[in-house]
Amino acid sequence: MELIKSNFIVLNNGLKAKYLCDDGFSRKIFTIADGSKAVLLDDEEFYSLSTMGEPDCPFKREFQPKNIEIYRFEDQIISLEDWNDYFEPVMVEDMGEKQFDFYKEAWDYAASKYGEQPYQHIWSLVDGDDGKLIALNGYHKVNVLHYVVCNIPWGLGIDSDKDVYLEVEYEE
Numbered sequence: 001m002e003l004i005k006s007n008f009i010v011l012n013n014g015l016k017a018k019y020l021c022d023d024g025f026s027r028k029i030f031t032i033a034d035g036s037k038a039v040l041l042d043d044e045e046f047y048s049l050s051t052m053g054e055p056d057c058p059f060k061r062e063f064q065p066k067n068i069e070i071y072r073f074e075d076q077i078i079s080l081e082d083w084n085d086y087f088e089p090v091m092v093e094d095m096g097e098k099q100f101d102f103y104k105e106a107w108d109y110a111a112s113k114y115g116e117q118p119y120q121h122i123w124s125l126v127d128g129d130d131g132k133l134i135a136l137n138g139y140h141k142v143n144v145l146h147y148v149v150c151n152i153p154w155g156l157g158i159d160s161d162k163d164v165y166l167e168v169e170y171e172e
């Protein structure tokens with residue numbers, strides 16, 4: 001199984017680990033939001049790096065990946081429960097998810113809340129081919145009913161984000 005390299009991983013403590021590169025042994029190196037670097041071993045656990053760049057000690061539980069399974073290539077369709085848990089859609093008290101009728105509204109809201117990379121926080125709620133409601137990461141135009149903004153972005157704001165495709169089984 002291969003991780004989507006253009007994305008990042010959220011840790012149990014809420015910090016983000018951003019993919020940096022593969023080392024000479026095809027291990028994935030990440031930079032954590034607190035400035036430290038980590039190596040992901042067996043696509044599941046973060047270890048610190050020694051001064052020689054080798055895996056050293058496993059990180060504490062709070063610095064381990066929250067839910068790495070949704071970033072696997074095998075299945076780019078994730079459940080609504082995993083999507084809610086991982087991406088944390090913005091909620092309105094007693095009304096559920098905050099939905100925007102127009103992309104510009106979603107963009108303005110995300111830009112005011114997250115600054116430089118609002119696009120990676122936006123999801124399109126789309127009427128799917130089989131009549132089911134699905135959520136797709138990013139901006140879509142066809143069959144869009146609403147847009148939703150999430151607290152956790154689905155991408156890094158780099159060119160390779162165009163290769164990231166996630167679909168949420170929004171309505172079962």
